[in-house]
Amino acid sequence: MTSRPAIAADIVKLFATRDTHAVEVAVLQPADPFLDMAGEDLRRRIFLTESEIGKTLCLRPEFTIPVCLDHIASQAGTPRRYSYLGEVFRQRRDGGNEFFQAGIEDLGDGDTAAADARSLADAHALLSLVLPGQPFAVTLGDQTLFEAVLAALGLPRGWRMRLARAFGSAPMLEAALADLANPPRNSQLSGPVAMLALDGDVEGLAAHIAAGMEETGLSASSGRAPVDIARRLIEKAQLRSVRLSNEAFSALKGFLEIDVALGGATSALEKFAADAGLSLGAALETFAARVKAIEAHGLPSSAIRYDAAFGRPLDYYTGLVFEISVTDADRPLVGGGRYDRLLTLLGAKKPIPGVGFSVWLDRIEALRESAK
DSSP: OOOOOTTHHHHHHHHHHTTOEEOOOOSEEESHHHHHHSOHHHHTTOOEEEOTTSOEEEEOSOSHHHHHHHHHHHTOOSSEEEEEEEEEEOSSOTTOSEEEEEEEEEESOSOHHHHHHHHHHHHHHHHHHHSTTOOEEEEEEEHHHHHHHHHHTTOOHHHHHHHHHHTTOHHHHHHHHHHHHSOOSSOSOOHHHHHHHHHTOHHHHHHHHHHHHHHTTOOGGGSSOHHHHHHHHHHHHHHHTOOOOHHHHHHHHHHHTOEEEGGGHHHHHHHHHHHHTOOOHHHHHHHHHHHHHHHHTTOOGGGEEEETTOOOSOTTOOSEEEEEEETTOSSOSEEEEEOTTHHHHTTOSSOOOEEEEEEEHHHHHHHHHHTO
16 A cells, blocks of 8 residues: 555645545445446556455546445435545556545536536645646536537437547547548448348347357356347447538537637637537537636636547546646646536436546655655
């Protein structure tokens, strides 16, 4: 186990002034929520183990999912703000597989713009406390706005889902856009599978796959269920049949090239929507309200940029995403965002909006050490 960072006490004191409830969650966590919702990059780096009764567990790789599970189990009311500080565990990580994170998870506030701005302000205040005098660069993205553009362009559901999953991974997004511009002509499917997939026959294709698995002695319980495989094959077949018009593809590329200071972001988006003939509706209204709420916190707007192509590689994000780093540094010190669907997916009986951030304490300590 790594030692507790020297800056931990100051961070805990800051959290106490921010109307948060300090929470501790178990180091061993059920693995399925992370495998299902955490994103491909994190999934590949989780430490897995088993309980005595064969249940798949993992060392906690992050805090957002465990804090949300703890909130659901406690049946606590909302709005409620949680703070944490503890170790997380990830394989193949520069700087060590065990490291400390701290952060705040803000659950149940119905004022999306205000909660988003508060999360960013809390993160900035934490960094300003432990790295006084350092200049920070803030990058914002917006998953909801990206998905609103995809919908306004008339992309079918399969393509919207693929692009939404790719948001946050530059290589995945680049590959998806390349396929969208020039769909592969040769399908890897043939015979009955190809016909059933092209027809969109989920039940027929699932039955065909199940029969094939039975013939070869494969158990459906050992991997993905036949119906899940069938849905994915049908989605792939439908993706291959779509080609976006040059005009629509140009509009999508134009949107992703927007990268402006926060103060000019709303007008840049309004101009894009007008030029492309698109209505972004509530997504743009929420974005504009968030910009005003951020400015009301007095954060240095010149150091905050909106990058339309910026996302974070966690599958549960639904709206705002952000990172904060020291100006001109390669690695972020803070990462955060909004996750309005996560608690429902984890078992909450009613939707609970959420937004939060995590801070990499080992990176902060390294900067403090180099500044001595």
